[in-house]
Amino acid sequence: MSSFSSKVVLILGTLLAASPALAQYAGTWVARHPGGGAVTLTLEQQGPGEVVGKLEGNGASFEVDADVRADGLVGMVSGAEAMVYLTGRLAGDSLQIMLVEPGPGGEPNMRSARQIVFSRKL
16 A cells, blocks of 8 residues: 555544544533523534534523544633633533633633533434
């Protein structure tokens, strides 16, 4: 096999290996808001290793931009007046999302962390 062919096979293998992980996160997820109502997280594959989408609930809508890593999602949720860090991981049939506000220096303030457990909307 030529060097070029080996590289093509390696790249295709990497993309195919990443696709199932992306597909696991893509879709619509719902959770109950503590104050009543629902929170909806809609994710779609943007490119290799990246998902984008919307987090909506309680009349607010935020953009989601996250990378898919071996240990889960890592990214940002942002809106007109707010930005928070996002981490997430699959746990059985649920998606556990942690939202963390930035501290005074812009780094994650773990004391502000809130977890939301989503179920896939069928």
